[in-house]
Amino acid sequence: MLSVEINLIGVPAFVVNVSARGEFRLAAINHAEELAIGKTAAEVVGRPLTECLPKTVVAHVTARFSECVGKRAVHSYDEMLDIPGKAQWWRTTLTPVIDPQSGDVTQLVGIAVEITERKKTEDDLLVKAFQDPLTSLANRARFELDIEDCMAEAVYTRRGFGIAVIDLDGFKPINDRYGHRRGDDVLRHVASLLKLTARENETVARIGGDEFAMRVTAATETELNGKVEALRRFVDRALSMSDIGVQVGASIGSAMWTGGISFGELFDIADADMYRRKAVRKSLAA
Structure with a gap:
């Protein structure tokens, strides 16, 4: 009866028998499921999952x-499976069939809906939500999330870190003299310089305007100061942009996270340090 019922379903559907030892054996699949797994019902019905699915996905499935059997309730989840030879996202819903006498789960009835395009759209929206469109760096929201994750991790790992806040000096005259397109070129160039200096696990972000931020791995404040000074020497240089030569400086402040403060407080400390350094640079240049 179940095989007839699932054949009326337009999306991939299947029935799995569950043995007393928790083993899974396909009992029925509809035509849409045949197309999804690249095998006919005659090839898989009555066989254990290990003989029906690629080795790369059988353990996951x-x-x-097993999660559904353990929950003894409807179980829905999203997963990416490479069947057959094509990676696709699926939204799978499993419904357990429980024997009224023994109380055991004897079957699982599954329905799978292909959601690859929806997942791609969601991923694109997520990227846009956390990425600066001009430089492709992380934006402030993403930077804040990453720092909060580091704070939580540092409680257990005791790995130190700090942040650097970078604000460009002499940027406004570039926009005024050469236009915003050239100003955007400068911002993208500075972004590339910052990415070159960052380690793989160090987030670089554009906070807004001509202000950037970076998470810096450091065990002590002395190490942080040394890394920030090296960063300052690297970024604080003349930039050659196409047919014009522009002088862009960088005021960089920093703060070491030592526990007990929020992202906002840590950022404010680094930001205040940056403005102090900017004031000193202005007074020396006067």
Whole structure:
């Protein structure tokens, strides 16, 4: 009866028998499921999952089925499977069939809906939500999330870190004299310089305007200060932009996270340090 019912369903559907030892064996699949897995019902019905699915996904699928048996309730989840030879996202819903006498889960009835395009749209929106469109760096929201994650991790790992806040000096005259397009070129160039100096796990972000921020791995404040000074020497240089030569400086402040303060407080400390340094640079240049 179940095989007839699932054949009326337009999306991939299947029935799995569950043994007393928790083993899974396909009992029925509809035509849409045949197309999804690249095998016919005659090839897989009555066989264990290990003989029906690629080795690369069978362990994952078995784990999902076991979760449903353990919950003894409808179980829905998103997953990416490479079947057959094409990676696709699926939204799978499993419904357990429980024997009224023994109380055991004897079958799972599954329906899978392909959601690859929806997932791609969601991923694109997520990227846009956390990425600066001009430089492709992280934006302030993403930077804040990453720093909060570092704070939580540091409580257990005791790994130190700090942040650097970078504000460009002499940027406004570039916009005024050469236009915003050239100003954007400068911002993208500075972004590339910052990415070159960052380690793989160090987030670089554009906070807004001509202000950037970076997470810096450092065990002590002395190490942080040394890294920030090296960063200052690297970024605080003349930039050659196409047919014009522009002088862009960088005032950089920093703060070491020592526990017990929020992202906002840590950022404010680094930001205040940056403005102090900017004032000193202005007084020396006067």
